Amino acid sequence: MAPVSLRIHAIAYGADDVLLFDLRSPEATGLAPFDAGAHIDLRLPRGITRSYSLLNDPAERHRYVIGVKREPDSRGGSAWLHGDARVGALLDVDGPRNSFALNESAPHSVFIAGGIGITPLWSMAQRLEHLGRGWTLHYRARSRRRAALVGELAAHAARVQLSFRDEGDAPLDLGRIVAQAPEGAHFYCCGPVPMLESFEAACAGLDPARVHLEYFAAKDAPATEGGFVVHLARSGRTIPIQPGCTVLDALQAAGVAVPSSCQQGVCGVCETAVLGGEPDHRDLVLSAQERAANRTMMICCSGSKTPALTLDI
Numbered sequence: 001m002a003p004v005s006l007r008i009h010a011i012a013y014g015a016d017d018v019l020l021f022d023l024r025s026p027e028a029t030g031l032a033p034f035d036a037g038a039h040i041d042l043r044l045p046r047g048i049t050r051s052y053s054l055l056n057d058p059a060e061r062h063r064y065v066i067g068v069k070r071e072p073d074s075r076g077g078s079a080w081l082h083g084d085a086r087v088g089a090l091l092d093v094d095g096p097r098n099s100f101a102l103n104e105s106a107p108h109s110v111f112i113a114g115g116i117g118i119t120p121l122w123s124m125a126q127r128l129e130h131l132g133r134g135w136t137l138h139y140r141a142r143s144r145r146r147a148a149l150v151g152e153l154a155a156h157a158a159r160v161q162l163s164f165r166d167e168g169d170a171p172l173d174l175g176r177i178v179a180q181a182p183e184g185a186h187f188y189c190c191g192p193v194p195m196l197e198s199f200e201a202a203c204a205g206l207d208p209a210r211v212h213l214e215y216f217a218a219k220d221a222p223a224t225e226g227g228f229v230v231h232l233a234r235s236g237r238t239i240p241i242q243p244g245c246t247v248l249d250a251l252q253a254a255g256v257a258v259p260s261s262c263q264q265g266v267c268g269v270c271e272t273a274v275l276g277g278e279p280d281h282r283d284l285v286l287s288a289q290e291r292a293a294n295r296t297m298m299i300c301c302s303g304s305k306t307p308a309l310t311l312d313i
């Protein structure tokens with residue numbers, strides 16, 4: 001689907017090194033609706049596409065709001081948004097799409113946020129407030145000054161546990177949080193990889209349908225071993241994948257246009273249907289069942305266990 005052109009209506013301070021971008025239609029028309037947990041993809045200059053979670057209330061139809069953390073090792077996304085983006089500029093935006101959906105019928109929802117991972121969880125909390133459903137939030141950050149949305153959360157203090165490293169607060173005890181949650185609660189986590197791994201361990205004994213998480217960065221290194229070929233079913237071309245290249249790298253070098261965003265296996269933009277061969281999955285998008293089915297793969301990071309893959313490209 002073609003992107004929509006949205007204007008940067010406002011840029012606000014969210015926390016140290018975090019800016020909040022309010023994006024609206026230049027014609028002041030309504031935007032496509034979104035569900036809590038959804039994200040949009042921004043097409044930025046120099047061919048960069050980046051995904052950002054929507055943090056505003058899904059009941060809002062006139063704007064999308066995202067929080068962007070300045071990443072010291074930014075490959076261009078957060079660096080451009082922090083350094084070059086200006087109010088009034090137009091951005092091409094894809095989505096919204098949702099790979100971190102909220103179960104709105106759960107009897108209770110427990111949110112665990114690390115740093116900028118608060119953004120989709122705050123959108124979910126606002127949605128549950130409208131629905132009158134119970135929720136609690138546990139939010140860990142390096143410091144209060146670097147924690148976005150603490151002002152908004154202050155209105156829900158009874159539901160929120162804040163934990164700041166520079167104030168000497170102990171790390172979140174995820175095992176205790178899970179054990180003490182109300183019967184039937186669903187659990188959501190978004191934050192850095194170590195927190196997500198602890199979360200997965202704490203939830204290991206639960207029904208997977210009650211456990212939801214979203215990675216912002218990859219856990220595994222991308223598959224760059226090469227040594228296989230990719231057959232493109234639609235064009236009939238065969239592309240060799242050399243050592244040091246991902247499938248995405250090789251396709252782009254061969255002039256094959258394929259969508260991508262994070263290039264770390266976390267956003268799902270490059271998901272491609274697999275028609276033959278067995279992928280070596282390295283992403284964080286597919287579930288264990290989806291990986292086993294081998295119907296799709298993330299070509300930015302996953303490789304092949306077989307000498308050839310056939311992709312629906």
Ligand code: FES
Pocket residue numbers: 259260261262263264265266267268269270271283285298299300301
């Ligand atoms: S580009 Fe994000 S998963 Fe591949």
